[in-house]
Amino acid sequence: MADYDAIVVGAGLAGSTAAYCMAKAGLSVLVVERGDAAGTKNVTGGRLYAHSLEKIIPGFAAEAPVERKIVRERISMLTDESCFTMDFGSSRFQNPANASYTVLRAEFDAWLAGKAEEAGCDVVCPAVADDLLRDNGKIIGILAGEDELTADVVLLADGVNSLLAQKAGLKKEISPHQVAVGAKEVVELSAGAINERFNLNEGEGLAQLFAGAPSRGLVGGGFLYTNKNSISIGLVITVSEMAKSTLRLPDMMENFRQSAPVKPLLEGGKIIEYSAHLVPEGGINMTPTLSADNVLVLGDAAGLCLNLGFTVRGMDYAIGSGALAAETVIEAKEKGDYSNAVLAGYQTRLENSFVMQDMHTHKHAPDFIEHTPRMFKEYPELVENIFADMFTVSGPSKLMLKKTLPHIRKAGLINLMKDGFKGSRAL
């Protein structure tokens, strides 16, 4: 008999959610995590859309270590000279079903793994799953150092690099077009200074995205999220683009934080951490085999993440896929059948959920973003030129149309219309 019903590799959001749901249903579950504690190897930008965890642990935000509830959104287009910012605030974000929170993963993941442990899982860290354990080809568990641990099913929730899904032959090597590299700094600043600087009330947060100059025209952008007592700031750039860059990523990061629109936001703050992580952004085209006999693939390991140019979303998909994987394993346990005949139900569940529906809705996004470099260079410049002219007075005035037309012509009216049309159907 196997040591456990299920072994989960990785105590990130996907893994801990799956473990929690399976243990709640009475299954015996082991979670192995390579960090000293859950979360110590993990990085995100900052914003967790609450809806998916809300379904599993209603009202979770009251007990979980969330940082701030996001009530303000900003999108900035930067050139070397100018900054154009849209600033949006809405009371609609107050509704728990629409809410989103900034999070820091070390604390948040430790909390969620703690919930799984409370529900009855064994969580072992630090432990690295080095390989899958097989008996006559059948997956029967994992190998972690000297230890052989057995289970009826193994859930691979080991993140974007998923070495195990590759070893299991479920996932191909990642291509540099399919992932972005994110570099991030956490800058400590008092809650009061953050509230004042960003015009926020106690507990309220802001999300800001930056296009244009931060990525030096490469496919990518910058982000800023307010935490309780710190600011998360970073860059996300497609790896194949970074390889063409004229500057090193750490230097681009430093230029971004020193740029005129950003520097005053961080004034007086102290960098307390510098981190980096890959972001899967290949969309549905990079989906690996999601299930096979005795194994399932979840979260970032399954490429369930979207980069829509203006925002990265993966945490709610990781949680959603974790819950659906758990449902499937619970069914397999009831039927006493862990073959793909039952486990393939995970794929059907995903298809019928927001997770795969979103992947399908945005299936053209990776291609659109990669093949529309104008979004990252010419269009931010276009916006700059129009607004710079609108607000610059240095002699006789001109009609608005006369001011804007030359700039639009420079960017190309046809391009603009084409990209606008395609973009609205992809993003």
Next chain:
Amino acid sequence: MNVEQKLSTNKFVVDEGNPHIVIHQEKMDAAAVKALTLVCPAGLYTLNDKGQLIFEVAGCLECGTCRVAVAHLPGAMEWNHPRPSFGVQYRCG
């Protein structure tokens, strides 16, 4: 602030003598070597004056970007997770 100073704010436990990444420059082309010097967020790949690729494992953020950048070149890199208790330990994340 340069990247070395930023890295010094992190907590690392270095596994002396047991690097989790090993590079084989002879299996790389010039484009791959250049890419590594650009894409690593920690700036751990540099070129010496003979054009040889120098890699410093201490300071690795375990992102996997270098792995992906040379994935098309078989044998160019052995990339693994550090052994348990070693590597970066994020306190924020």
